[in-house]
Amino acid sequence: MLDRSADLDAFEERLGVRFRDRALLERALTHSSYANDVARSGEVKDNETLEFLGDSVLGMLVAELLVETLPDVREGTLSKARSQLVSESCFAAKARALGIGDLLLLAPGEIRSGGRLRDSLLADAFEALFAAVYLDGGLERVKALARRLFGDDVAALDPGELSFHDYKTALQELAQGEGKPLPAYSLVEESGPDHQKSFVYEVAFDEEIRARGSGASKKEAQRQAAKAALALVLNRPRRR
Numbered sequence: 001m002l003d004r005s006a007d008l009d010a011f012e013e014r015l016g017v018r019f020r021d022r023a024l025l026e027r028a029l030t031h032s033s034y035a036n037d038v039a040r041s042g043e044v045k046d047n048e049t050l051e052f053l054g055d056s057v058l059g060m061l062v063a064e065l066l067v068e069t070l071p072d073v074r075e076g077t078l079s080k081a082r083s084q085l086v087s088e089s090c091f092a093a094k095a096r097a098l099g100i101g102d103l104l105l106l107a108p109g110e111i112r113s114g115g116r117l118r119d120s121l122l123a124d125a126f127e128a129l130f131a132a133v134y135l136d137g138g139l140e141r142v143k144a145l146a147r148r149l150f151g152d153d154v155a156a157l158d159p160g161e162l163s164f165h166d167y168k169t170a171l172q173e174l175a176q177g178e179g180k181p182l183p184a185y186s187l188v189e190e191s192g193p194d195h196q197k198s199f200v201y202e203v204a205f206d207e208e209i210r211a212r213g214s215g216a217s218k219k220e221a222q223r224q225a226a227k228a229a230l231a232l233v234l235n236r237p238r239r240r
Contacts, residue, residue: 007103014098017133017145024050024136028128029100031121033107047128050135054127057134059086061146062154069154080166081157085150091123094149100125167226171205174233180206183229185222188212201225209233 008025012018019025028047035046062085066078073081084090095101101116104125115121134142171183189200199221200214209232213224 011099011103015129015145016148017137017141019132019136021136024132025129026105028054028132029103029125030105031107031110031115031125033110033115034105037107037109047125050128050131051124052131053134054129054131057130057142058091058127058146061130061143062086062150064143065146065150065154066157070157070159073159077159081154085153088119088123090153091126092119095122095126098126100129167223167230171203171226171230171233174230175205178206183226185225187218203229205229205233 008022012025027045028050030044030046032046032048035044059082063078063082066073066081066085070078070081101122104116104121106115106121110121130142130145133145168183175182184204185201186204187199188202190197192198196216198214198216199218200212201218201221201224202210202212203222203225204210209229211225211228211232213221213226213228215221215224
């Protein structure tokens, strides 16, 4: 128990937040597997309700930060930026940077299955943490935390790049605007073991443009193919 207290002290130091009610922090770090399988007394609550609240809190705070930083950017681009930042992969990465995985309270079976490394569990705990900070210290404190953790990410955003962040949608809209058939994707290659697959997709745009992309998932390979095709389409010579 002394080690746990010291670990939480160190975590609060990294976070830049000192909890008035540490029980809120403990709840944010408690997975349902621990509450259900280990703490059978029913006195331990998991972080699922806090996760629900934290999702809304983060969505609002990141949106506010985006509007303040990029006041002249259109709604569609801001929405893409928010979806990029308010996402499981982004939350999981920030949870790892804070060392949340090491502090999660998990049932033994969840630990053995790699729960401390799983994006979904880390992202859920990150959301729950923001709810806990909000409930413990109010809006201004959680807003300050969001600025510390997301400020550099927002400042680094390129609105021009964001406008084409969803390359598949951009390519599809371009085809529709030109009255052409929708882009067609085909799997060219699949390799690697089940836990480390690699895919190559080719996309055909009209009769002239073909481009390939690779990735660790089919979705990412298609996205990269669309990005390559979009570059070819936008750089093609204009017809007279």
